Amino acid sequence: MLPPSRRDFVSLTLSESGSYTDSKQWHRQSCWRKWKQLSRLQRSLILFTLMLLLVCGILPNCLVEKKKMRQLFPVFLFLSAESRLEAVREAFRHAWKGYKNFAWGHDELKPISKSHGEWFGLGLTLIDALDTMWILGLKEEFAEAREWVARALSFDKNVDVNLFESTIRILGGLLSTYHLTGDSLFLEKAKDIGSRLMPAFNTASKIPYSDVNIGKGTAHPPQWTSDSTVAEVTSIQLEFRELSRLTGDPKYKLAVMEVMKQVHKLDGKQDGLVPMFINTNNGLFTHQGIYTLGARADSYYEYLLKQWIQGGKTENELLDDYLLAVEGVKKNLLKKSTPSGLTFVGELSHGYFSPKMDHLVCFLPGTLALGAHFGLPADHMELAKQLMETCYQMYAQMETGLSPEIAHFNMHEGSTQDVEVKIADRHNLLRPETVESLFYMYRFTKDKKYQQWGWEILQNFNKYTRVPTGGYTSINNVRDPANPNPRDKMESFFLGETLKYFYLLFSNDPNLISLDKYIFNTEAHPLPIWPQSE
Numbered sequence: 001m002l003p004p005s006r007r008d009f010v011s012l013t014l015s016e017s018g019s020y021t022d023s024k025q026w027h028r029q030s031c032w033r034k035w036k037q038l039s040r041l042q043r044s045l046i047l048f049t050l051m052l053l054l055v056c057g058i059l060p061n062c063l064v065e066k067k068k069m070r071q072l073f074p075v076f077l078f079l080s081a082e083s084r085l086e087a088v089r090e091a092f093r094h095a096w097k098g099y100k101n102f103a104w105g106h107d108e109l110k111p112i113s114k115s116h117g118e119w120f121g122l123g124l125t126l127i128d129a130l131d132t133m134w135i136l137g138l139k140e141e142f143a144e145a146r147e148w149v150a151r152a153l154s155f156d157k158n159v160d161v162n163l164f165e166s167t168i169r170i171l172g173g174l175l176s177t178y179h180l181t182g183d184s185l186f187l188e189k190a191k192d193i194g195s196r197l198m199p200a201f202n203t204a205s206k207i208p209y210s211d212v213n214i215g216k217g218t219a220h221p222p223q224w225t226s227d228s229t230v231a232e233v234t235s236i237q238l239e240f241r242e243l244s245r246l247t248g249d250p251k252y253k254l255a256v257m258e259v260m261k262q263v264h265k266l267d268g269k270q271d272g273l274v275p276m277f278i279n280t281n282n283g284l285f286t287h288q289g290i291y292t293l294g295a296r297a298d299s300y301y302e303y304l305l306k307q308w309i310q311g312g313k314t315e316n317e318l319l320d321d322y323l324l325a326v327e328g329v330k331k332n333l334l335k336k337s338t339p340s341g342l343t344f345v346g347e348l349s350h351g352y353f354s355p356k357m358d359h360l361v362c363f364l365p366g367t368l369a370l371g372a373h374f375g376l377p378a379d380h381m382e383l384a385k386q387l388m389e390t391c392y393q394m395y396a397q398m399e400t401g402l403s404p405e406i407a408h409f410n411m412h413e414g415s416t417q418d419v420e421v422k423i424a425d426r427h428n429l430l431r432p433e434t435v436e437s438l439f440y441m442y443r444f445t446k447d448k449k450y451q452q453w454g455w456e457i458l459q460n461f462n463k464y465t466r467v468p469t470g471g472y473t474s475i476n477n478v479r480d481p482a483n484p485n486p487r488d489k490m491e492s493f494f495l496g497e498t499l500k501y502f503y504l505l506f507s508n509d510p511n512l513i514s515l516d517k518y519i520f521n522t523e524a525h526p527l528p529i530w531p532q533s534e
Contacts, residue, residue: 084455084506089136091462091472092129092499095490096141098470099125105152111471112488120161123153128169128496130177130186131525135513136503150185155193158215163200163208164232166193168523169492171239175246176525187246194243194252201255205283206262208233208255227277227286233259235299237307238521245530260307263300264317270348271331272324274300289350293329294358294406299522301325302367309374310519312532322371326380329364334383337409337418342393343386344409355409359431362391362403363522366437369444373515381444388441391434392453394419398478401460402428421479427487429474430465432497432524439505443515454505461498497524 095109103109103116107124110117126145133142174190177183193214200208200219209219210228221228237256244253268275268285275285276296293301304322308315333345335355345361347354368384394403397419406425410418435454442450464484465472472494476485501524504513518526 079455081506081508084451085136085503087458088499088503088506089138091458091466091502092132092136092138092495093141094466095471095495095499096129096138098467098472098490099495100144101470105148108492109471109490110488111467111469111473111490112486114469117489120166121157121159122155122161122166122170123148124169125490125492125495127153127173128492128523130173131180132495132500132503134177134180135500146183146185149189153189155189155196155214158213160211160213161197162232163197163210163212163219164229164236166197166212166214167236167239168521168525169496171197171243172521172523172525172527173496175239175242175527176521178246179526179528190243191247194240198251198255201258203280205280206255206258207278207280207283208236208259209280221280225277226281227279229296230263230274230276230278230285231295231297231299233278234263235303235522237303238310238519238527241307241310242527260318264321271328272321272326273328273332273348274325290348291328291332292347292358293333293345293361293364294347294356295360298358298360298363302363302522305367305371306519306521309370310527310529312530313374323376326368326371330383335409335411337390338411338413338415340393340418342390342409342418343383344390344407345387346409355411357390357394357407357409359391359394359403359405359407360433362387362394362433362437364437365391366440369437369440370515373444384437384441385445388437388450391437395434395453395457395460400428400464400475400478400481400484401456402464402475402478403431403434404478405429405431426477426479427474428465428478430461430472430491430494430498432493432501435498435501435505436520436524439501440515442505443510451505454502458502493523500524 098111099109102111102114103125105123105126106116107119107121108117109125126148130142130145130149133145170193171190174186174193178186178190196214196217197212199217200210200212202219203209207228209221210232211222212219237260240252240256244250262283263274263278266283266285268288270291273291274297275288276290276292277286278284279286291297301322304318304325308318308322313319329345332348334343335346335353336343337355344355344357345364347356365384365388368380368387372378372381372384391403394407395401397417398404398421404421404426405428406422408420408422410420435457438450438454441447442454461472464481465475465486467473467486471490474487474489474491476487478484513526517529519529520526
């Protein structure tokens with residue numbers, strides 16, 4: 001049976017009778033009546049078309065400054081979702097071209113000098129980027145990277161590696177790629193590197209050393225201290241727990257959960273906030289009295305929540321520590337700037353507050369939103385929205401539109417600018433944290449402004465950090481658009497995290513790495529949330 005016919009057009013009948021004045025009045029009434037008869041959708045489409053004509057300059061009598069037009073009608077609004085996704089794929093291909101041409105098989109690309117940098121000599125950028133290529137659908141690039149892993153990647157090397165960085169980038173990347181592809185090659189490589197990292201836990205305190213020689217099977221602290229950072233020893237749990245689940249060998253999980261048990265019961269916290277260092281000999285916090293959500297402590301808080309989610313929301317000690325820490329942040333570290341009243345997270349040093357906020361802290365809006373999604377207090381989401389605005393402003397208030405590594409917020413009456421940046425803090429390392437949080441905020445709220453903010457950031461990365469011959473570079477000065485002063489280094493996390501989160505942010509598909517099925521490690525490698533039966 002055919003559906004009833006619809007009339008999605010307007011028919012106007014013009015009368016030839018009557019005076020000119022009467023005819024005009026009749027036409028006005030008739031047009032108005034016809035306009036009112038249109039559906040809301042039809043009227044909206046007509047108004048949108050007229051506005052589009054205005055934007056395109058087809059109505060020349062309506063002159064508007066170009067800058068003002070860009071503010072009122074961002075180009076982003078007229079881009080399809082596929083166009084935005086393709087822009088990310090193009091950025092990845094450009095970065096990959098530089099890596100392939102000048103740094104293939106090495107840890108990092110130096111795009112300005114067209115050379116490479118080495119950290120561990122294990123192809124960090126390539127491994128970090130594996131699951132990104134898979135998610136972006138870059139089959140050709142993925143195939144050539146897989147071939148390198150199969151033929152050239154060997155962990156049988158006399159080299160010291162950092163336990164934390166190797167775990168989140170290499171072990172995490174291999175486990176994630178195994179889950180996404182089902183290819184056992186990556187699981188076997190993950191087992192190999194995982195077992196080689198285990199000597200780090202051979203300490204009297206069970207708090208792991210920071211460095212491991214993966215060829216000799218020995219481990220040690222840094223030359224200058226016997227301490228490890230709290231973030232490093234408490235941000236390897238997702239990966240080793242998953243390795244135990246896949247292999248059936250509990251030793252990996254037992255080792256990392258012993259660390260969490262020790263940290264849980266330690267003295268030296270302030271309202272759930274932890275110091276930055278822990279001693280590997282006695283297992284106690286050192287340098288007490290300094291509390292931050294930035295470097296050396298940040299991912300401790302992130303992994304409290306994510307372990308609880310990974311394990312099926314059954315490990316209450318982890319949840320309790322996370323909730324207490326959030327309250328500690330509110331009580332001790334949360335302030336507002338002048339003049340705009342931006343909510344920011346500062347630092348506490350022996351009772352004195354510092355309005356210093358690392359870009360690293362911008363993981364927090366996304367983490368708070370994730371917790372709220374899994375049933376934690378609704379005010380966590382409200383705080384996430386406030387902090388997300390602040391992290392965006394750390395970009396928007398800079399002359400290049402790119403955030404500095406560290407910002408200081410004004411709290412004095414009469415201040416005219418919220419954000420100040422010291423000369424030593426003006427660099428940008430292509431970090432992912434703000435884009436990461438934008439992804440979470442868009443995924444949970446569907447508010448398009450988060451996509452728009454991400455689009456602005458991507459365009460500024462392209463404008464100020466893209467190297468014509470391939471790759472992107474960190475820059476030294478986000479406050480000088482004329483000379484941002486490139487540093488000649490593309491961190492592996494630009495491909496492993498930043499571009500991946502851009503892609504997920506611009507996608508409107510909630511099932512593309514569903515947040516009800518996967519949890520991201522701190523290097524943006526998605527690992528499965530365990531079934532309730534486990």
